[in-house]
Amino acid sequence: MLRKFHSWSGLIATLLVVVLSVTGAVLSINPILDRAQAKVAGTSSISVAELTGKLASSYPGIEQIQRSPSGSIIVYFTENGKTGADLINPITGQPIGPYSTSPVMVWFKNLHRSYLLDTPGRVGAAISAFLMLLLTISGAFMLAKRLGSWRQILRPIQGTFRERLHCQVGRVAVLALLLSAITGLTMSAVTFELLPDYQSAEPVFPASVQGDIPASIGTLAALKAIPMNELRELVYPYKDDRNDVYSIITHQGSGFIDQSTGQLLSFQSINNKQKLYEFIYMLHTGEGLWWLGLLLGLGALTVPLMSWTGIQIWWRRKRSITTIKNNTAPRSADTIILVGSEGNSTWGFAKTLHDALNLAGYLVHTMSMNSFVNSALNSYPNVKQLFILTATYGDGDAPASASRFLTQLEQITEVPKFSFAVLGFGDRQFPEFCQYAKEVEATLTAKAWSQLLPLDTINRQSSQEFSRWGNTVGMAMGTDLSLVHIPTQPSCTTLALIERVNYGAKVKAPTAVLRFKLPDGSNTDLPTFEAGDLVGILAPGSKVARFYSLASESKDGILEICVRHHPRGLCSSFLYSLSVGDSIEAFIKPNPSFRPASGKAPIVLIGAGTGIGPLVGFIRHNKSHHPIHLYWGGRCPESDFLYERELNTYLKDKRLTALNAVFSRINERSYVQDKIVLDSSELRGLIGKGAQFLVCGGRDMASSVMLALDEVLKPLGMDVLTLKAQGRYREDVY
Structure with a gap:
């Protein structure tokens, strides 16, 4: 359900969210540019009076001074009947250059805030921010579930390149996207008065003013007491109007200053609501925290990338949906196939089994595991065998189409007449390989259901392993069963x-x-x-x-x-x-999960027979002389020492650190797993340095290597599953 919500809300909101994020990324440049042109060093020791005194002679027609959140000082003035604005160096009071607002940035700001549609556009922007928040939260929960728990959130990500890119980018950007979405929603809520008005009350305008001859602005006591880095805005009195006053806004509040006495006539402090809103505004825009604006902008730029990879992942999953033909009604079926799948690939194998059983004369009904437990056992009066084909999601969890199976299975107390067989699909790279399938089998066995076959597993959707399982099923059922699963293949x-x-x-x-x-x-x-x-x-x-x-x-x-x-x-x-x-x-x-890790940690390559192929490839391209230790087993050095000459060359040029070759027909303890045990001390030293293990070869060899490494790791309080969870143990096993 969470995946469907994430996918469909993402598809619906893609265009709006991408526009919102791209424009936000563009606007994040403003605080950086503002900071770059601001001269802020040393302004904490300069008072407003000191700066305005310097400006008095240069700008006789000065009307207003503004200080931006990033520290830029802008002077607005009238000269020869024309208005102007300059950026000012607050230390010297000299102009840096003319100031103007970029029409391009104004356009981007309007596009970001309202999609150029005024009030309806502001509503649309608020909805987009809400959808971005939901997508970010649901994506974070999906990633945590995929990796096993929140504690495993930094664990290496497995999957296709697009899946890994989508998850990795999301993991990096999640905090920035959450902050942008939450602060944007809060500002929208204030705009539409869904939250109370935040603005502080206006200061009381003075009932009477001294009206004497205006004093030099550089001598005004109130302005002497305010440092420049506290100023937000100073508005000058109308020229030749002795009854007008200076209007000032600082970080603390706003007030009025008598132009002749320099006294603060009234002042209204900023309330906590306004301080909170201004803090939220700063977090959203980065104005006043240019580095935060940069981080938020970079985070926003990940949204188009995640949208594109997300659409590709969704389209690939949609294309993988399998249609089951000749699906016999449940009450007439003599065979039931239940499917537990997260990305639809298991349905393809179920269809192959369904079609083969149909061809052998069986009446088969195929459905999701959740659908089975939603009905009573008497809904299947003629069933003689039940097959459960299920994947495992994340760190041993149920896949989407089996999420309710075990919970609702507990409500079934009767023991059926039919027998069952469970086939698990998974990837041996994961520590909890086919764990959910194991739990299903254990639960059914504990409930005393009759078992047709013990649990079997399929690694990385192997058609060969599936065909082998089909032969076993056929023998158990007393029928000729050929399972030829042909996955969709790219052009050759x-x-x-x-x-x-x-x-x-x-x-x-x-x-x-x-x-x-x-x-x-x-x-x-x-x-x-x-x-x-x-x-x-x-x-x-x-x-x-x-x-x-x-x-x-x-x-x-x-x-x-x-x-x-x-x-x-x-x-x-x-x-x-x-x-x-x-x-x-x-x-x-592609097999992206079987790669040497980057970094300085050593790499231990283990293989036997033809499993040396990719291992030699890793060594061959180790031009940076990363420490690599090779353990490999053959039969006889004179006959099948694969790549012997090349490996010796790599030892000389330091692409290979150590070569440990063993031969089963020469020495007494001559299998690769035995050599691993003999080298326990050295291997523990490498493990202490963060070593990664890559194992390639036959399944029996890989199982023996795992047992041997468990012995090596035991004194360290670790095992191979620990290394797998850390992304430090990877297999390519056949």
């Missing part, structure tokens, strides 16, 4: 193999490093990618792409991968059989 680029280096034949682990370029005569460019991103490759006769981690960057001019030949692997067999000059069809899938 044709690439030609220009070089291959073979390894591993002697140890029956045939592996090749393959390097591709655009074909000769191609009029396109390589797609943009970095080491650690994924390349999707379609083998001939296959509709499902296989993904391989990249060891190169697009700026290298080549696309490099490391592939091990699996005899029954369609894509690996195709790639391993390629000869120089052969071509492939490929596309890039």
Whole structure:
């Protein structure tokens, strides 16, 4: 619900809010310019009388003096029947230059305050400020939920580039946007008299004035008592009118001064309401606090960026909405599929399962998890099996379409006749990988519901893992079930193999490093990618792409991968059989969460077999000699020491700090996880320096590495989940 509110209110208010923020950013320049041209140093020791005495001879027709919140002194005068205004140096009393209000800034101010539409426009601006406040608050709550809690609000953000950019910018700008929206709304409320009038009472105009010959303004006692940095405005008496008075406004209040005696005839202090309003006005405009104006302006400039990324995220989510065909009525269905999804991607997998079961002769009804618990179990009299496909949102929370499932499930006391199976979708980068799916399974098991299959999980929407789960489901149901999930894929680029280096034949682990370029005569460019991103490759006769981690960057001019030949692997067999000059069809899938962190902290790279590919890419591009320690496991150094020559070169030129290669057919303790335990002391020292861990390779290897690192971390009172929560442990596991 919160996501829908945030999305739709953002879409509705985009144009108005963007105009409000851009104009606010432009207006934030005013206090900076004003401050730059003001001469404020030393003005605290100068009295109003001292400055006005200096101005008396230079401006005989002076009518008014104003001091801006940023300290600029402006003199308004009449000379030869014409009015003028000058900026004044308060120290010397000499003019800095003519003063005038920029018509461009006046136009922007009117656009900001009322969209150039007077009163209706002011109402629109107030509504826009209110929507900005709601968007900022709802966005902050969504981010906290995504990261797990408010205490985790500074944790690294995972997701696509647009999602990370949207959240990161919002996190930086949230305070500035809240301040702008709240103060703007308060000022609008005062304008429309929704809040009490803030203005102080006017000072009482003196009933009688001395009327004697005016004294020199520089000698007036009242003006001598007021320092220049307290002045706001001084209005001179009408010329040759001895009964007129000086009118003065300061930070403390306003009053009148006798022009002959220099005495303060009356004075009205500013009340607390006006002080509060002026403080709010200063916070909103930055006038008087130029640095705050700059921060607010920078914050406002983030709104167009967040609007654009927000629209792209919304459009991508809208396009991902899946339509379920042949959805059998609940009372007739023998199979129920429940979906828990935040961004709609899980619905695509549910549709694949739905269609496959339909093809196998089952009557299937697919719906959200919330819809299931909103009805009684007797609504599904013929159901024999229940499948729950659910993602996990944030730090182990329920996704949007399952937000009420567990709470309302507690109200169901009867035990159904059908059996269930739970499939969790998530990303192993998160500490609470598939945690919500685990909670669902535990709850159903505790309620004594019959289980068809134990919990299984899918990492990063892997079609291969989903197909494997489908085979398990088919065996449990006694039917042939083929789950071929084909996600939407971008257009492919044709690439030609220009070089291959073979390894591993002697140890029956045939592996090749393959390097591709655009074909000769191609009029396109390589797609943009970095080491650690994924390349999707379609083998001939296959509709499902296989993904391989990249060891190169697009700026290298080549696309490099490391592939091990699996005899029954369609894509690996195709790639391993390629000869120089052969071509492939490929596309890039960004993997921004698998990157070395910036900064001075050391990096520990861990892998086995072909998992070395992206790790070598990170080392290869370590031109700044960041401390990098590599742990890698193979079988035999004479046969499958991948990238051996290149790694030794990197050791010499300091791109690689330490190489720890172990081989399972040589030494007694020769797996990479064993070497990690042996190096516990050294690794704890690196962890103390803020080390980040990047792990790439098979799932079994990654699990063993995690257990080994837990042992290393135990004396420090930490574990791998702690590192994950800090963004210091990231995996690319297959």
